[in-house]
Amino acid sequence: MDLADLPGRPCPAAAALELVGDRWSLLVIREVSFGAHRFTRIQEGTGAPRDRLAARLKTLVDAGVLRRERYCEAPERYEYHLTDAGQELVPVIRALRAWGERWACTPGQAVTPAPGAP
Amino acid sequence: MDLADLPGRPCPAAAALELVGDRWSLLVIREVSFGAHRFTRIQEGTGAPRDRLAARLKTLVDAGVLRRERYCEAPERYEYHLTDAGQELVPVIRALRAWGERWACTPGQAVTPAPGAP
DNA sequence: GGCGTCGGTTCGAAGTCCAAACCGAGGGAG
DNA sequence: CTCCCTCGGTTTGGACTTCGAACCGACGCC
Numbered sequence: 120m121d122l123a124d125l126p127g128r129p130c131p132a133a134a135a136l137e138l139v140g141d142r143w144s145l146l147v148i149r150e151v152s153f154g155a156h157r158f159t160r161i162q163e164g165t166g167a168p169r170d171r172l173a174a175r176l177k178t179l180v181d182a183g184v185l186r187r188e189r190y191c192e193a194p195e196r197y198e199y200h201l202t203d204a205g206q207e208l209v210p211v212i213r214a215l216r217a218w219g220e221r222w223a224c225t226p227g228q229a230v231t232p233a234p235g236a237p
Numbered sequence: 238m239d240l241a242d243l244p245g246r247p248c249p250a251a252a253a254l255e256l257v258g259d260r261w262s263l264l265v266i267r268e269v270s271f272g273a274h275r276f277t278r279i280q281e282g283t284g285a286p287r288d289r290l291a292a293r294l295k296t297l298v299d300a301g302v303l304r305r306e307r308y309c310e311a312p313e314r315y316e317y318h319l320t321d322a323g324q325e326l327v328p329v330i331r332a333l334r335a336w337g338e339r340w341a342c343t344p345g346q347a348v349t350p351a352p353g354a355p
Numbered sequence: 356g357g358c359g360t361c362g363g364t365t366c367g368a369a370g371t372c373c374a375a376a377c378c379g380a381g382g383g384a385g
Numbered sequence: 386c387t388c389c390c391t392c393g394g395t396t397t398g399g400a401c402t403t404c405g406a407a408c409c410g411a412c413g414c415c
Contacts, residue, residue: 128268128281128282128283128284130267130334130337131333131334131335131336131337131338131341132263132264132267132330132333132334132337133264133337134337134341135333135334135336135337135340135341136260136263136264136333136337137341138341140258140259140260140263141258141260142254142258142259142403145250145254145258146250146251146254149248149250150246157361157362158361158362158363159360159361159362162362163246164246165246166246168403168404168405168406169362169363169364169405169406170363170364170365170403170404170405171402171403171404172363173362173363173364183340191361193411193412193413194360194361194362194410194411194412194413195362195411196361196362197362204336204339204340207336207339207340208336210332210335210336211329211332211333211336212250213332214328214329214331214332215249215250215253215254215329216248216249216250216253217249217328218249218253218322218325218326218328218329219248219249219250219251219252219253219254220249221322221325222253222301222322222325223249223252223253223255223256260372275392275393276392276393276394277391277392277393280393286372286373286374286375287374287375287393287394287395288372288373288374288394288395288396289371289372289373290394291393291394291395309392311380311381312379312380312381312382312391312392312393313380313393314392314393315393
């Protein structure tokens with residue numbers, strides 16, 4: 120992914136969003152960072168449809184954010200771990216969580232917590 | 238948006254992604270935080286298609302992340318500003334940019350800068 | 356043999372995304 | 386007055402994604 124190829128202003132944030140800025144990627148990374156390393160666990164934790172999850176795991180591995188490791192020989196089974204790049208995505212998720220706690224948890228929209236209320 | 242309605246694990250980060258976790262929202266917020274307050278400027282800065290941008294601006298205003306302000310009476314013209322909630326999204330973008338600088342700017346994938354290469 | 360788990364893949368339907376054309380209100384040039 | 390431009394959108398038609406659900410093969414358990 121070359122920054123110059125993006126349609127808008129060249130910016131590393133845009134490049135980051137190209138890689139992990141879709142509906143599921145950050146949720147997947149959150150789950151893996153929480154210790155959910157297997158397909159089924161990640162699927163339960165994120166709620167992503169199975170095919171989407173399979174595709175997303177593939178692109179995240181390709182992007183170098185996740186590493187796929189076989190944990191069972193007889194029936195080929197794999198689990199997913201964060202690479203260093205993936206690890207460093209955790210602060211992004213933390214920032215997102217902090218924002219969500221403050222603004223997205225109130226019933227209704229992300230309006231200021233107490234406009235005229237106690 | 239109720240956390241309990243989300244398919245996966247209830248988590249404020251998921252709620253945040255519901256609101257701003259699409260292709261353009263964070264880019265739009267970046268642009269507005271850079272001082273691009275008008276439709277056309279935001280469109281140029283993000284590279285989003287016009288209809289997507291119009292729809293996204295609407296949902297962001299509904300979500301309470303942006304505020305829409307008329308700046309011209311005669312032909313109705315509006316500009317967009319960050320609310321407090323929008324303002325507090327800036328750290329998320331900063332985190333994303335930091336990550337992008339480190340991992341997404343290298344040509345190729347987000348692999349460690351020098352694994353075995355010179 | 357019959358059923359369950361695990362990690363996927365395949366399917367058709369539904370939804371979303373896109374580029375490009377269109378629109379209306381106004382401004383400016385000729 | 387007429388023609389064309391800007392601004393902020395909306396509409397359109399087609400491509401691309403996403404979805405839930407069904408299916409699959411390899412294995413384990415009973």
